[in-house]
Amino acid sequence: MKYLTEFRNQELASGLLKQIARRKVSSARIMEFCGGHTVTIFRHGLRQLLPPSIELVSGPGCPVCVTSTYDLDVVLEMSKTPDIILATFGDLFRVPASHGSLREQKALGEDIRIVYSPLDALNVARDNPSRPVVFLGIGFETTAPAVALSVLTARREGIDNYSVYSMHKLSPPILETILSSGTLDLQGLICPGHVSTITGGKVWDPLARQYGIPSVVAGFEPLDILQAVDMICAQLEAGSPRSEIAYSRGVTWEGNLRAQEVMKEVFREADANWRGVGWVPGSGLAIREEFAPFDASRLFPVTPPPSREPPGCICGDILRGAKAPSDCGLFGTRCTPLDPVGPCMVSSEGSCSARYRYGGEVDG
């Protein structure tokens, strides 16, 4: 199967679009949770192709974007620990904290390395046995199992200079927070594809039924998104909101049980601080007591200077779906990918970056 061509087939797309247009749905506001979906939607101009009755809004599913300024400040402070090596995914490197960014800390001489996987960070620890190596754990259920695995591997192999600063977040609790606030008037949810490979499609079902919002797990190709929109419309027509999977080549109802086990072994649910939302109970992952020697928040307790949010930045509202990048006075002028003010402009999965990169859509 050739994913890049078959899932971008124009004839199939126009068939799906016609089907969506025929559905008896007067209007529907649908949120795509995941930043990966936002990118697909912008890149292929899907908003422009969908009938005007369907409105797509971007959600909070960008791990870098939802990381709180406080956490970034902690990490920046931690980078000043003598001999420490911080290992991070590339996106986090450039996000401005209250006073500078990791990129600037690196230029000042701190040892901060970009890695592609927590297992690479583990290699850095193996290669530098006399220095503490801290991996900055961000991401949703997608990345958390691999980070958990790195901790298990470190314990098994006795790599005692390796630890993780966990800023991991869970998707269902934040969705519930958004839905329960009732401010967005949503009629559908495109649920995250990669997260669901781990959690399974089942985790969205209680939310879908409780709030009466059709929820469909989608893949990352344009046809995947269109299929999910059609399935949401079909549920709206039938008046039977529930969780369904439009990404069956990657996602099952139960999810990846082994990955769930590994994640539970190392992490416990904890309250988490979300940019633009604040503290949400049970929406994050903290390292369990028995893995304390691998928990950077215990090993390197730091007190950063008071956090300050960049004035004028509305990333928080954008993450909640309450505002769009075009509503921001800084967008494209003071805030660009070259000199980002807020995280939504840094991450390749951020709404502002996607909008900037693909320049929005051309009217008409």
Place this chain on the structure above:
Amino acid sequence: MDRILLAHGSGGRLAQQLVEEVFIESLTNPLLASMEDSATVDFHGQLAFTTDSYVVTPLFFPGGNIGKLAVCGTVNDLAASGAKPLYLSLAMILEEGLELSVLKEVVDTIRLAAQEAGVSIVTGDTKVVERGACQGMFINTAGVGRVPEGIVSSASRARPGDRILLSGAIGEHGMAVLSKRQGLTFQTEIRSDCAPLGELVANLVSVCPGVRCLRDPTRGGVATVLNEIAQRSGVGVFLDEGHIPIPEAVAGACEIMGFDPLYVANEGKMIAVVPVEQADDALSAMRRSPYGEGAQDIGEVTEEMPGKVLLRTAFGSTRFLPTLDGELLPRIC
């Protein structure tokens, strides 16, 4: 002795030996062998003059190495002004401890690339810096060429109605270097497209004297070059995504790493903006040339949307293709 020492850059006996045994021996031509302070050449006509420095890591990548890049990059900059590339200078900054065999292999590649490009390396310089002060070697080449009479290539000359031609598949150099740098292996190896385009340009301008603009889409890729043309000419550029040749392996690797092939570097491709009435001849000339077999007409210049580049997606929608700033970072999930 099989490694570069600081003394090789000192101007003494070792330095002389290095120049004679590695450079003169390999790159031999009368101008270089004269070992004068400057090369002096006869010249008449319109001169094109350019320079570029090469600091790529790793030094060797699938499809080429830093030496091939140093020749092709400068040759292609000359070609982009419509010129026939003639002479290059070669300045090398070597890291103490560099293996001599590595240097010889790079210089040998330079010889072959220069031969193929039809240019002579007529003057040069070598410096050695302490270990850690550069990564293996840096190279600078400057080049001169002759522009045929009546040919003017400039980013400000595109006019509504012009066609945009691209000499072949995009994204190979950037993805080849990046995959190698990150230690990523794909089922299909992506090889750099690094190649000299002097002949392709000579063929093109001979049948398309009205050519408006030639540009080699290196860093920043096709999208960045076309944005520059749109802005400097005050015109719009509309591209057809379906006509832009993107190798399957490049598309796949870009997808995995979160890049857009339209922004990925090329080192053996040329974009030509040509008047519509000469477009067919220009396209045929490109396709007859070495490294131009895959040439395509990828879009047109318009009066509407001045300063902007727009992409008609294969999906039937139209979106902007802006200038990208900030480095390309791989995505994380």
